[in-house]
Amino acid sequence: MHSAVSSPAPEWLVVPEDANDLVPAIWPASAHRDADGELVVGGVPAGLLARTYGTPLQVLDEGEVRRRAAAIRSAFDAAAEAHGTTARVYYAGKALLNTSVVRWVTEEGLNVDVCTGGELEVALAAGADAGRLGFHGNNKSVPELERAVEVGIGTVVIDSEIEIERLAAIVSRTGTTQRVMLRVNSGVHAETHDFLATAHEDQKFGTPLSLAPGLVSRIREIEGLEFVGLHCHIGSQIFGVAGFRESAARVLDLHQELLAGGDVPQLNLGGGFGIAYTRVDTPEPIEDLAQGIVDAVAEGCAARGIRIPALSFEPGRAIVGNAGITLYEVGTIKDVALEQGERRYVSVDGGMSDNARPALYGAQYSARLASRAGEDAPVLVRVVGKHCESGDIVVDHEYLPGDVAPGDLLAVPSTGAYCAPLSSNYNHIARPPIVAVRDGESRVIVRGESLDDLLARDAGIER
Incomplete structure (x- = not known):
């Protein structure tokens, strides 16, 4: 009789057959890998986005936001009409608010x-x-x-x-x-x-x-x-x-x-x-x-x-949650031996300053290599940020290809809601820009901050 292999992974997390797969439910409908294995969202390759705007980078698929807004409005209109009444749908600004998103949802009837x-x-x-x-x-x-x-x-x-x-x-x-x-x-x-x-x-x-x-x-x-x-x-x-x-x-x-x-x-x-x-x-x-x-x-x-x-x-x-992804660059990697097995810590160049939800209430996220497809078998990882906090976790439990390495781009999906609104300058890290993608084009809809922006608020600096 063989004893079960111990693992620090939670029971709900299954080892994927392919650690490069993109589960449709958690990605924008436009997300796919090109012939070289690179992630493409809204028709724009992840690498091009990172080279153009830097990382961390919050990416919002305009077409996905519009599609979901229209689908939700249509669903409630139909349900209400069947009972002889009307329905209004309100977009919750607290999820993600900027002038571009307001225009998108109002143009879709919300x-x-x-x-x-x-x-x-x-x-x-x-x-x-x-x-x-x-x-x-x-x-x-x-x-x-x-x-x-x-x-x-x-x-x-x-x-x-x-x-x-x-x-x-x-x-x-x-x-x-x-x-x-x-x-x-x-x-x-x-x-x-x-x-x-x-x-x-x-x-x-x-x-x-x-x-x-x-x-x-x-x-x-x-x-x-x-x-x-x-x-x-x-x-x-x-x-x-x-x-x-x-x-x-x-x-x-x-x-x-x-x-x-x-x-x-x-x-x-x-x-x-x-x-x-x-x-x-x-x-x-x-x-x-x-x-x-x-x-x-x-x-x-x-x-x-x-x-x-x-x-x-x-x-x-x-409306906006699954329309957003966040791109990070992988920095350091270390393997940690545990009583239940081994976990690999993958550190990225953002963290709780651009996504506070895991630290606030243990929110779970997913992650995938974005700049390429990995070739090795899946390994259990924890994606963490660069903040001086042990609770600075971006993705608590995930399987990534074992050849994940410094310099890789990592994409965390479903970050369109409550990430940018809850962002901070903890450890004096500048908040990233928000870039909209659609039909192969990208544009900044919220400018990112620079270190000069952060220093400008310090009244003790002479100018």
């Missing part, structure tokens, strides 16, 4: 969700119609709310009683009318990491269902505030429909109760739909999610004898 004054100004600078913007956030300042009302923002999602009074004072002073929704906590805890679940009671967003009737009554008393509906968001990186069904049932009970005091024309059920980061991730197809969620709302409304409201959704990372 609205945009912002949650700070800075995000609002980026959307406006892109030429977005303010009436198609929603303003989220648990601590909107008076100046932020004043600016939102001034530009005619489509909807302010009220998060607390204090915000009601802040808006009341603003509309009274300016003589304007502002459409508002109230964010509520349904108590449903999405099947995700605790830091990503946002509808359970013990967290900073929204208001409990039990307090909502009183807050809505107060909103309806205020001349200049137009209550248009409820908002509920149960979390992020959600793969299935079950959480949405339960949340919708609870929110619809409140929705029905509020109808006694006036119209409630809209219901925003949030989103946070998950994407694949590794080959074992299996998010539900967006068409099935859309149909399942809208069907649940329609069934709930029919059971209560009420009309189905206009619906809104916020798919979040599902």
Whole structure:
């Protein structure tokens, strides 16, 4: 009898037959290897991108962003139309926001969700119609709310009683009318990491269902505030429909109760739909999610004898996550002997400054050689950054060809969401540029920083 071979690899990580393969679910549809084995995205070879812009480099496939935005909008339009209502899709600016992305998604028919004054100004600078913007956030300042009302923002999602009074004072002073929704906590805890679940009671967003009737009554008393509906968001990186069904049932009970005091024309059920980061991730197809969620709302409304409201959704990372990759150059390599076996550490020229998610909550990613195809058998690796932190991990567990070497280009897919927005200058590393690719062309859409940019902020340097 042979004993099992011990390995430090987690059970979910399987040894690939080919450590050069590109799993379609985690790469842009345009990603492929050319005849020489080099990675090509959006028609542009990885090596050309690295030579032109340097590394680390965040690459965004414009065609993929547009394709996903259009597909998600179409899926919800069809699901809503089948039940005699309409659906709006909001792109979540916090996932990745710059003027180019705003233009892409709005041209594909999406609205945009912002949650700070800075995000609002980026959307406006892109030429977005303010009436198609929603303003989220648990601590909107008076100046932020004043600016939102001034530009005619489509909807302010009220998060607390204090915000009601802040808006009341603003509309009274300016003589304007502002459409508002109230964010509520349904108590449903999405099947995700605790830091990503946002509808359970013990967290900073929204208001409990039990307090909502009183807050809505107060909103309806205020001349200049137009209550248009409820908002509920149960979390992020959600793969299935079950959480949405339960949340919708609870929110619809409140929705029905509020109808006694006036119209409630809209219901925003949030989103946070998950994407694949590794080959074992299996998010539900967006068409099935859309149909399942809208069907649940329609069934709930029919059971209560009420009309189905206009619906809104916020798919979040599902639009940009898989459209992005990050290119790194391999630096040092070392093999570490462990009790369970051996792990190879592959160090790259970026790290937690351009992707904080693994360090923040253990997010898992994948990696592939980009400048060439490897020839050796797969070896277990951990891709790490150059920061002075043991937790500076880019890809915790992966198999790469055993001939991975210093100077190789490494590509980490599915970095289009929450990487650039969370980036930092830790250890005084400049943030990388963001480059868009499409149809064999590339262009900078967010300029990278230089060391001169970092030094310019230091007031102790004489100039």
